Amino acid sequence: MSVRKRAWTTPGGEAKTAWVVDYTDATGKRRLKTFKLKKQADAFAATALVEIRAGTHVADSASVTVAAAGKLWLASVDAAGLERTTAASYEGHLRLHIVPYLGEAKISALTIPAVRAFEDQLRTAGRSPAMVRKILVSLGTLIADAQERGLTNRNVIRDVRGRRGGSDRRQEKRHRGKLKIGVDIPTREEIKALVGAVEGRWRPLILTAIFTGLRASELRGLRWSDVDLDRREIRVHQRADRYNEIGSPKSSSGERTVPAPPIVINTLREWKLACPRRWTGKRDADGNPVLVLDLAFPNGAGKVEQLNNIVRRGLHPAWIAAGVTVETDQVDADGHQVLAPKYSGMHALRHWFASWCVNRREDGGLALPPKTVQDRMGHSTIALTMDRYSHLFPKADEADEMAAAEAALLG
Known part of the structure; x- marks a missing residue:
């Protein structure tokens, strides 16, 4: 040389x-x-x-552009048979965020300053801290694939993440703040009002969400064969993604059995009699369609229900009927101010279930230990449970403890 x-x-x-x-x-x-x-x-x-x-x-002349490496990466993602939702997220990150800024750059020439400039561009374009982090994870996976193909000798994203440690996640947590009762998590009074207001075909689904904490995807993929009405248990073995395709839960911890209270079980018993059945595509000897009772909360044809239908036609009207609303800037044809639901998504019910699990019995909760809460929520780690809900666990009366310690020390 x-x-x-x-x-x-x-x-x-x-x-x-x-x-x-x-x-x-x-x-x-x-x-x-x-x-x-x-x-x-x-x-x-x-x-x-x-x-x-x-x-x-790897010489620069033997490398390829980020855009070309991205095409190879997506091909390997398809070949690996990853869940369609995951593959779509990768494709979106590449097409909408990575290629517009880094597409023409040689992947072997990426440096830490280039990655930092890329982050700055994403933030300037209005991407949230959480989205920036997801895009960088996708870029790191892309570069790892290129590294295995001999197109680059280093993964600069790993160098950046290793240098920062957990600072990005800590910053994101500070930006997001803790979940707050009455803001992110419905209060007991609001849940009582919702239980009293929800009706029709949406009542069994929303009650199950409130009192079992299942994710929306798990509710949409729940089968009657996994609902044990006699043992008062619901088994989670599958979920429906945003494309309405049935697949495995988010992680191995997502497969779990959750007990259900009487209000859920009794409602499900009644709903099972009226629940739409799915046509198998076959007909009996008399020419009648053969129907099967499959999903617990299907659409009218017995197939997977769309999430936006659940939210817009079921959850939002129920919140408004319960009086759990916020004012908007819009007015209706009669000049009255339009009200919107205070909580927009299904995940607020999951947050409430977690708070119900950790609250003291005298406050109407279950007083469950953290590990049990993790199991019922289907979290992959206890750290995830504690990071999200530790501030909700009852605290000891520290003032009395300090007074007793002082008395013991000073006599």
Whole structure:
């Protein structure tokens, strides 16, 4: 490997100089790389020499652009048979966020400053901290795939994440703040009003969400075969994604059995008699369609219900009927102010279930220990449960404890 100065004259008569690193890579192919400054050439030569000895060096000319590497990555994602929702998220991150800013860059030439500039561009474009983090995770997975293909020798995203440690997540938590009763989590009074107001085909679904904490995807994929009315238990073995495709729960911890209170069981007994059945595509000897009782909360055809239908036609009207609303800037045809539900999504009910699990019995809760709460919520780790809900667990009376300790110490 040599570093030498090259001088030449342009057709216009201008004299120019540059520094060239002349070396042979691990495959025995001669490579030339040009730099404006000698210190840049020396730095590259020192790094390349170590990488060649380690068998990890990839010349820029042997690499591809981020956009090209992204196509290879998505092809491997499809071949791996990942869940359709996950594959769609990867494709969206690549098409909407990564390619517009980094698509033409050589993947082997990505540096920490380039990644930091990319982050700044995403934030300036209005991406949330959570979205920026997800995009970087996708970019890191893309680069890892390219690294395995020999298109780059390092994963710069891992270098960035390793340097920062957990600072990004801590910053995101500070930005998001703790879940608050009456803001993110419905109060007991609001839940009581909702239970009294919800009716019709949405009542069994919403009551099950309130008192079991199942995710919306788990409710949409719940089968009657997993509802044990005699043992008062609901088993979670599958879920429906946003494309209405049935798949496994989010993690192995998502597979669980959750006890259900009498109000849920009794409502489900009644609903089972009226629940729409799914046509199997077959007909009996008399030509009648053969129907089966499959999903617990299907649409009118017995198939997976759309999430937006549950929210817009079921949950929101129930909140409004319960009087749990906020004012909007809109007015109706009669000049009355339009009210909107205070809680917009199904996840608020899941948050309430968690708070119900941890609250003291004298406050109407179950007073369950953290590990049991984790199991019932289907969280992958106890850390996830505690990070999200630790502030809801009852605290000891520290003032009395301090007074007793003082008395014991000072007599």
